[in-house]
Amino acid sequence: MTTSIKISKLSKGYKKEVVLNDLDWTINQGDIIGLLGKNGAGKSTLLSAILNIHPADSGSVTIFDQDNKALSNEVKARIAYVPQQNDEIPWLTIKELIAFKKQFYLQWNDEKVDELITRWEINTKKKMSELSVGQGQRVLIILALASNPDLMIFDEPAAALDPAGRRDFLREIVNLAVEENKTIIFSTHITSDLERIANKVAILHQGKICHFDDLDNVKENVVRVAVHSKSVRDVVVPNALNTQKSNCQISSVVTHLDKTWQQEMQAQGHQVEVNPMGLEDIFLEITA
Amino acid sequence: MIQFNIAASSGIPIYKQVVEQIERMILNGFLAKGEFLPSVRQVANELNVNPMTISKAYGLLEERGYLSRQRGKGMMVAQQEEQISKKEKMAMLEKMIAELISDATQMGVNHKELLALFKTKVTSDDNNQASSVVSQGAEV
Numbered sequence: 001m002t003t004s005i006k007i008s009k010l011s012k013g014y015k016k017e018v019v020l021n022d023l024d025w026t027i028n029q030g031d032i033i034g035l036l037g038k039n040g041a042g043k044s045t046l047l048s049a050i051l052n053i054h055p056a057d058s059g060s061v062t063i064f065d066q067d068n069k070a071l072s073n074e075v076k077a078r079i080a081y082v083p084q085q086n087d088e089i090p091w092l093t094i095k096e097l098i099a100f101k102k103q104f105y106l107q108w109n110d111e112k113v114d115e116l117i118t119r120w121e122i123n124t125k126k127k128m129s130e131l132s133v134g135q136g137q138r139v140l141i142i143l144a145l146a147s148n149p150d151l152m153i154f155d156e157p158a159a160a161l162d163p164a165g166r167r168d169f170l171r172e173i174v175n176l177a178v179e180e181n182k183t184i185i186f187s188t189h190i191t192s193d194l195e196r197i198a199n200k201v202a203i204l205h206q207g208k209i210c211h212f213d214d215l216d217n218v219k220e221n222v223v224r225v226a227v228h229s230k231s232v233r234d235v236v237v238p239n240a241l242n243t244q245k246s247n248c249q250i251s252s253v254v255t256h257l258d259k260t261w262q263q264e265m266q267a268q269g270h271q272v273e274v275n276p277m278g279l280e281d282i283f284l285e286i287t288a
Numbered sequence: 289m290i291q292f293n294i295a296a297s298s299g300i301p302i303y304k305q306v307v308e309q310i311e312r313m314i315l316n317g318f319l320a321k322g323e324f325l326p327s328v329r330q331v332a333n334e335l336n337v338n339p340m341t342i343s344k345a346y347g348l349l350e351e352r353g354y355l356s357r358q359r360g361k362g363m364m365v366a367q368q369e370e371q372i373s374k375k376e377k378m379a380m381l382e383k384m385i386a387e388l389i390s391d392a393t394q395m396g397v398n399h400k401e402l403l404a405l406f407k408t409k410v411t412s413d414d415n416n417q418a419s420s421v422v423s424q425g426a427e428v
Contacts, residue, residue, distance in 0.1 A: 032338060170336045178329050178339045195296040196337045216301040216344075223299070273390060276299025 001028045003065070004151055004183040005050060010059035011207075012042075012049055019045045020056065021207025029150075030180050032173070034194030034215075035187040036283050037204035043187040044084060046204060047155050051081055063151065077105050080144035084155045086136040090129035094122060094139055098146075105147040116142045119168065133160045145172055152176070154186035158193055166193065173197050191280040201279065205287045215279070222282045225262075226251040229270040237261075241285050253277070253285045289326050290319070294335050302337055306345035314354050314365055315377055325355065325363040352376075 005027040012020040019042040027033065037043045049056040052068040061068040064075050071079075088097055094117075102108045117124060120138045128136065137160045144152060158166045174197060176182045188194055194201060194215075201218055203211040211218070227235050232250040237243060238261050240252035257274060265272050277285075292309055294302055313319040325331075328346065332339035346363050349355040356366040392402045 032340075167336060171333065174332050174336060174339065178332065192297045195302070196335075199338050199340050216303060216341075219299055219301045271393065273393070278297045278299050280297065281299075 001030070002181075003027070004029045004031070004063065006062045007050065008060050010046075010049060010056050010061065012045055012054075012056040018207055020049065020059075023059070023208050025202070025209045025212065027183060027185065029183050031200050032177055032182075032184045032198050033186070033200045033202050034191075034198035035185055035202050035204060036189075036191070036194070037187070038287055041204045041287075042207065043204055044155050047081075047153050047185070047187060048083070051079070051153065053081070053083075077107075077147065078150040080147055080149040080152045082137075082140045082144050082152075082154045082157055084159065086128070086131075086133070086140060088128045088136075088140065088143075091127060093125055093127050094131075095124040097128060097139070098124070098143065101143050102146070107148045109146050109148055112148075113142055113146045116145070116168075116172075120165070134162060134165065137161060138165060141169060141172070145176075150181065151183045152185070154184070156187055156189070158188060158190050166190075170197055191278070191283065195279050203283060203286055211286055218282060219276060219279070221256045222253065222277060222285070223257055224251065224253050224275045224277055225257065226273040226275075227265060227270050228273070232270070235265070235270065242288065253282075289330065289334065292331070292335060294337065296337070301341075303341045303345040303348070306331075306342060307348050310345070310349055311354060311376070311380065315373070315380060319365050321365050321367050323365045324358075324361065325365070327362055 003026055005025070007023060007025040010020050010023040010025075011018070023046070035043055035047075045054065048054040050061055050063070050068065052061070052071075055069070063071060064078065066072060066075050089100075092100065098113060116122075116138075120135075120142075122131075122135060122138060122142075128139070131139065137157070141154075141157060144154075157169060161169060170193060173184060173186075176184065177197065186194075186198075198215055201211070201213065201215050202209050205211075213221075225237055225240075227237070227250045229235070229248060232245065232248060235250050237250060237252040237254060238258045239254040239256045241255060243250060243252040245251075262272050262274070290313065292306060294305055296302060298305070310319070310325070319325075325346070326334075328339050328342045331337075331342045335342075346355060350357055350363070353366055355363045358364050389399070389402065392399075397405075
């Protein structure tokens with residue numbers, strides 16, 4: 001597998017607060033990653049540090065094997081970034097902005113631009129500053145998709161979109177995912193979006209990527225286990241994230257279900273119940 | 289196109305949901321032998337899910353002998369041996385029964401009570417079938 005992004009020992013803080021703490025993370029081509037983290041966990045800081053928009057304090061990042069502080073124009077043209085804040089030139093009309101942006105890219109998909117402008121009913125005569133937050137975000141997404149990039153980084157793309165806009169956005173990501181080798185990272189709070197289109201999930205917690213795995217693995221491994229019995233005093237659940245215990249029931253969320261343990265428990269006459277969990281619950285448990 | 293019912297936020301991975309639904313459609317004859325499934329891209333677009341999820345599901349079904357990959361044409365419902373199909377049906381029922389038992393346990397219904405209930409239900413169904421004149425070669 002080819003590496004798209006390699007992050008080593010990345011640290012960044014604001015004043016006295018440490019946001020990213022010696023963070024290591026390797027992302028492969030073809031990964032479609034949903035990045036989760038609590039408010040203030042540093043998702044935006046991480047995404048903008050990857051692209052060196054707001055440089056890190058220490059550590060290194062390579063993108064397509066080049067140092068992110070010295071990317072060639074060829075590599076830059078393969079990257080698209082959609083920030084949370086619309087920072088495009090406010091006095092340009094949408095039409096002017098598109099023409100302006102187009103100059104920087106070797107590949108530019110005019111058809112895609114026209115299709116989305118029409119579908120999303122964007123008035124290209126308007127200035128960027130005259131758009132609503134949602135419309136502005138749509139324009140940014142159009143600009144990002146138009147350059148047919150190999151690496152796309154979206155910072156909360158769905159936050160300002162209405163349900164129809166979100167669905168359209170997801171569809172575009174699905175279309176991109178069909179062409180293999182695209183790398184997509186998006187931060188989000190909407191876990192159901194992530195569950196649809198991501199193949200990997202990353203959780204940013206306490207300055208590090210504390211969990212990075214295939215979404216299917218996460219769902220298959222992290223489960224809620226309950227043991228019922230006359231007495232569960234001596235029962236210890238392996239790999240437990242947290243445990244609630246009463247006299248005759250013990251309930252834990254485990255990072256990995258130990259099948260041998262489960263069989264032993266059942267052989268001893270305990271009832272073991274295993275229930276799958278949705279990603280939102282898993283996220284809350286891991287970051288609790 | 290065949291309809292899938294996907295719950296993205298469920299704890300069950302989407303590929304598993306797709307596998308299970310196709311299995312069911314094949315076992316109950318909704319999908320006939322030789323029929324072609326929609327392409328990975330079509331399904332991914334329709335459901336708005338990652339295409340890799342769908343190809344993973346198709347791949348698993350191929351491994352289990354439900355589907356066979358036809359070059360340039362896509363995935364076809366495979367011709368299955370009667371015996372295998374029977375075995376698969378029993379396996380699926382077993383899984384459903386396991387779920388039922390777990391549900392019953394949660395409701396505080398013990399195995400004996402559940403078994404009694406099952407017996408009553410099966411017997412009353414048998415009686416109904418015997419009394420209806422046009423029982424069409426009642427299977428099982």
